[in-house]
Amino acid sequence: MHKRTALVLGGTSGIGRGIAQSFAAHGAEVTITSRDPDRAARTAESIGAAGTPSASGIGLDLCRPEQVADTLLRHGRSFDVVVLNGPGYRPGRISTATSDDFASAYGSMFLSLQQVVSAVVDGMKSQQWGRLLYVSSSSVIAPIDELAVSSVIRSAVNSYLKLLANELAPEGITVNSIIPGRIDTPRVNAVDAARARERGIDADEVRKGAESRIPVGRYGTPEDVGELAAFLCSGRADYLTGSAFRCDGGMTTAL
Structure with a gap:
C-alpha cells in the first residue's frame, strides 16, 4: 500500500483503529474520521508517531448523512482506498424496535456510507483504480437477537455493495466486505454486557462461553482484522470483488 491514500471511517478505536494502524504500517497515507475532530487528530498523531507515513484526522458525523458528502468534498482530497466502518445501532431485540429506531439506523448505517461512496468514487474512476471495503458483521450470516435493528440494516448495505461491485x-x-467475529472492541464488550444483564450473570462468564465456541480459543484483535483489510485493499487483491471475507477464528459454523 506504499503511498496509497486511505480514508478509514471511525478510525479512532476498535476495528477502525486496527485497520488504520495496519494501513499505515504497510505504507499508506491514512486519514481517519471521528465525530470528534480533536479525537481524530490525536489518534492520527499517535498512528503517525510509529515511523509511518503521514496520518491525519478529520471530523465526520455519520449520524448526519445529509452533511457527509459535503464534508468530504470540502476536505479536498481524493482517496485510493476507503474503509466503510460505520456505527452500529444500540442493542435491542426486534420486539422492542420502533419505526424511529429503523429510520435512525438507516440514516447512520446506510445513507451515510452511500454518501461517502458518492463523494469518493469519481476520483477512483478517474485513475481506474480503487478499493471500497465495508466492515460488516456476522449478523449478515445469522441475525443477532440482541442486535436486531443493526442486523436488518446491514443486510441492506450488503445488497447495495454487491450491486456496486458489479x-x-x-x-x-x-468492493468487498470483512465479516468480523468476536473481536475485542468496546462494541462487542457492550453486547456481552447486555447479554449478561439479560441472563443475570457476569460479563466474564458470557465471554468465556463465547471463547469456548471459537476454535482458536480467543476473541480476535483489531489488528487481526487490520491485516486482512490491508491485503484486500492492496494491489495483490485485484481479482477479488463483490465478496465477504470472515475474520472470526473459525467461529461461524456454516460453510
Whole structure:
C-alpha cells in the first residue's frame, strides 16, 4: 500500500483503529474520521508517531448523512482506498424496535456510507483504480437477537455493495466486505454486557462461553482484522470483488 491514500471511517478505536494502524504500517497515507475532530487528530498523531507515513484526522458525523458528502468534498482530497466502518445501532431485540429506531439506523448505517461512496468514487474512476471495503458483521450470516435493528440494516448495505461491485469492476475498483467475529472492541464488550444483564450473570462468564465456541480459543484483535483489510485493499487483491471475507477464528459454523 506504499503511498496509497486511505480514508478509514471511525478510525479512532476498535476495528477502525486496527485497520488504520495496519494501513499505515504497510505504507499508506491514512486519514481517519471521528465525530470528534480533536479525537481524530490525536489518534492520527499517535498512528503517525510509529515511523509511518503521514496520518491525519478529520471530523465526520455519520449520524448526519445529509452533511457527509459535503464534508468530504470540502476536505479536498481524493482517496485510493476507503474503509466503510460505520456505527452500529444500540442493542435491542426486534420486539422492542420502533419505526424511529429503523429510520435512525438507516440514516447512520446506510445513507451515510452511500454518501461517502458518492463523494469518493469519481476520483477512483478517474485513475481506474480503487478499493471500497465495508466492515460488516456476522449478523449478515445469522441475525443477532440482541442486535436486531443493526442486523436488518446491514443486510441492506450488503445488497447495495454487491450491486456496486458489479458496476464498478470495469473501472478497476473493487468492493468487498470483512465479516468480523468476536473481536475485542468496546462494541462487542457492550453486547456481552447486555447479554449478561439479560441472563443475570457476569460479563466474564458470557465471554468465556463465547471463547469456548471459537476454535482458536480467543476473541480476535483489531489488528487481526487490520491485516486482512490491508491485503484486500492492496494491489495483490485485484481479482477479488463483490465478496465477504470472515475474520472470526473459525467461529461461524456454516460453510
